[in-house]
Amino acid sequence: MKKTLLSLLIVFVLGGVLYFYNLGGWDLWNPDEPRYAQITREMLQGEGWIIPHLNSEVYLNKPPLFFWLIASAAKAIGEMNESAARLPSAIFALLTLMLTFMLGKRLFNEKAGLFAALILATNFEFFWLARRANIDATLTFFTTAGILFFYVGFYRQRKRWIFYSLAYCAMALGVLAKLHVAFIVPLLVIGGYFLIQREFTFFKDPSHVPGMILFLVIIGGWLSLTYFSGGEDYLSGLLYHKTTWRLFKKPAHHRPLYYYLLHLPSDFLPWSIFLPSALIYGLSTKGRRREFTFLFFWFSVIFVILSLAKAKRDLYLLPVYPAVALMVGYLLEELPLGAEGRGKRLVSVPLYILIIALFLLAIGFPIVAALIGPRYIERPLGISLVCSLILGGGGVLALLAHLHRRIDLPFYLLVAMMFTFGLFSTARVFPEIDRYKSARPLSQAIVSVMRPTDQLGVYQIEGADFNYYTGINPIRRFEQKEELKNFLRSPQRVLCIMRERHYRILENDPTIQISVAVRGQVGHKRLVVISNR
Numbered sequence: 248m249k250k251t252l253l254s255l256l257i258v259f260v261l262g263g264v265l266y267f268y269n270l271g272g273w274d275l276w277n278p279d280e281p282r283y284a285q286i287t288r289e290m291l292q293g294e295g296w297i298i299p300h301l302n303s304e305v306y307l308n309k310p311p312l313f314f315w316l317i318a319s320a321a322k323a324i325g326e327m328n329e330s331a332a333r334l335p336s337a338i339f340a341l342l343t344l345m346l347t348f349m350l351g352k353r354l355f356n357e358k359a360g361l362f363a364a365l366i367l368a369t370n371f372e373f374f375w376l377a378r379r380a381n382i383d384a385t386l387t388f389f390t391t392a393g394i395l396f397f398y399v400g401f402y403r404q405r406k407r408w409i410f411y412s413l414a415y416c417a418m419a420l421g422v423l424a425k426l427h428v429a430f431i432v433p434l435l436v437i438g439g440y441f442l443i444q445r446e447f448t449f450f451k452d453p454s455h456v457p458g459m460i461l462f463l464v465i466i467g468g469w470l471s472l473t474y475f476s477g478g479e480d481y482l483s484g485l486l487y488h489k490t491t492w493r494l495f496k497k498p499a500h501h502r503p504l505y506y507y508l509l510h511l512p513s514d515f516l517p518w519s520i521f522l523p524s525a526l527i528y529g530l531s532t533k534g535r536r537r538e539f540t541f542l543f544f545w546f547s548v549i550f551v552i553l554s555l556a557k558a559k560r561d562l563y564l565l566p567v568y569p570a571v572a573l574m575v576g577y578l579l580e581e582l583p584l585g586a587e588g589r590g591k592r593l594v595s596v597p598l599y600i601l602i603i604a605l606f607l608l609a610i611g612f613p614i615v616a617a618l619i620g621p622r623y624i625e626r627p628l629g630i631s632l633v634c635s636l637i638l639g640g641g642g643v644l645a646l647l648a649h650l651h652r653r654i655d656l657p658f659y660l661l662v663a664m665m666f667t668f669g670l671f672s673t674a675r676v677f678p679e680i681d682r683y684k685s686a687r688p689l690s691q692a693i694v695s696v697m698r699p700t701d702q703l704g705v706y707q708i709e710g711a712d713f714n715y716y717t718g719i720n721p722i723r724r725f726e727q728k729e730e731l732k733n734f735l736r737s738p739q740r741v742l743c744i745m746r747e748r749h750y751r752i753l754e755n756d757p758t759i760q761i762s763v764a765v766r767g768q769v770g771h772k773r774l775v776v777i778s779n780r
Contacts, residue, residue: 254360258364262364265377283382284332284380285301298311298473309424310422348364350569351364359576367572369662372514387566387568393417408457526543545570583654585655585657608635612632626679634671689769691716693765697742706731741778743777
């Protein structure tokens with residue numbers, strides 16, 4: 248018990264520092280963060296708690312739970328700010344680390360669980376999304392909890408219904424965060440696995456009944472409140488037209504079939520380098536265990552289904568990350584990076600590849616910083632040298648520990664390297680990039696030139712970041728040129744934010760008179776604020 252508590256403490260401290268330090272140290276960045284923060288602000292300002300609103304219009308894309316969580320964080324902090332917007336993601340990412348540890352301990356042993364939790368905590372994509380106001384870290388907690396409680400409950404002889412009820416509750420709350428995927432993932436993983444294992448008693452067990460009732464009460468209560476607040480059209484838009492239909496039919500975020508095959512290896516760095524070896528070992532005669540087969544099924548079935556979907560984004564794959572971390576953690580617990588003996592090449596070869604990659608990155612950072620760094624940050628050389636020192640130093644120390652057969656020390660040194668790199672990124676790198684990514688400077692410039700009676704519009708951009716940082720709500724939104732031109736012909740003074748290339752077309756139009764009020768840039772977008780006066 249003491250050893251378990253110590254492992255949990257290690258995971259809690261490492262994840263807590265990594266995810267919470269300087270959480271509000273830079274502004275909210277597109278595409279999702281300003282939108283979700285603005286929806287929450289409108290909720291706090293009285294637009295309604297059951298049906299989310301954006302720009303004072305009904306927002307159909309997501310249910311309300313994530314916005315409730317941000318609103319709760321804002322009330323606890325005392326204001327709606329960057330920290331409040333990101334706090335739910337950080338909390339639920341940290342809790343997901345705990346679930347991963349517990350699942351690893353249940354499947355293999357405590358050490359494998361600890362390794363898996365540390366691997367999950369320190370890969371690039373999970374670290375990034377744990378510190379962003381995105382729903383996916385929260386969703387991943389609920390899908391992982393559902394899988395954990397179903398799996399653990401099935402192998403218990405007594406009070407199984409309690410675990411099943413917790414699983415159904417996790418799925419229901421996940422539905423309130425991001426709809427269908429919250430129950431599709433656990434049911435596909437658990438149901439599919441027990442089906443291929445011919446464990447038919449899982450499907451016949453009456454212990455499911457209390458959990459099913461709880462699921463129906465939670466979802467039914469929410470749907471009833473939603474129906475009375477927004478009607479049938481809103482529910483149809485939320486549950487189908489803006490979610491399911493878009494996932495498989497609409498070309499937004501349309502990516503090729505092989506998209507995740509290219510992006511998972513880069514997103515899960517540095518640990519993805521060990522994933523092929525984990526699969527080889529785990530599926531081999533020596534390493535194959537029923538528990539590893541479960542993880543492989545979890546990973547492969549969700550990976551294939553998400554690859555078949557038309558809409559793809561890197562963050563959609565996050566619910567498989569605990570499975571990937573557990574597979575790699577199992578490999579490194581079975582075949583330590585500093586040990587000799589069986590299977591040595593399975594871990595030594597990827598370790599050498601990783602160390603070479605770290606050396607190349609250490610050399611390349613200053614070169615890249617000199618070439619393109621000034622576009623994004625003010626002090627690129629100093630920052631790049633520190634990054635090079637962290638990554639190169641981590642590679643050297645891991646190599647020395649491996650050569651001296653220090654068993655698990657190379658692994659812990661790699662974790663320490665990623666921990667240090669993450670802290671430096673949150674302390675210096677992200678705040679420096681903020682001047683390139685943030686909409687706040689342009690928003691402040693817009694507010695400074697606006698008069699009390701002026702109206703503001705945006706043309707062919709969403710503009711939630713300008714809602715949030717100007718405080719103006721609503722902002723007129725235009726997709727068609729004729730609508731925009733009619734807006735610019737208004738008798739009162741109006742302003743409109745648009746891309747510079749659109750302004751170049753409009754400035755030669757003899758039917759309207761416009762002038763440039765403000766110029767700016769948000770990320771890669773060069774923007775112009777035009778005025779009709």
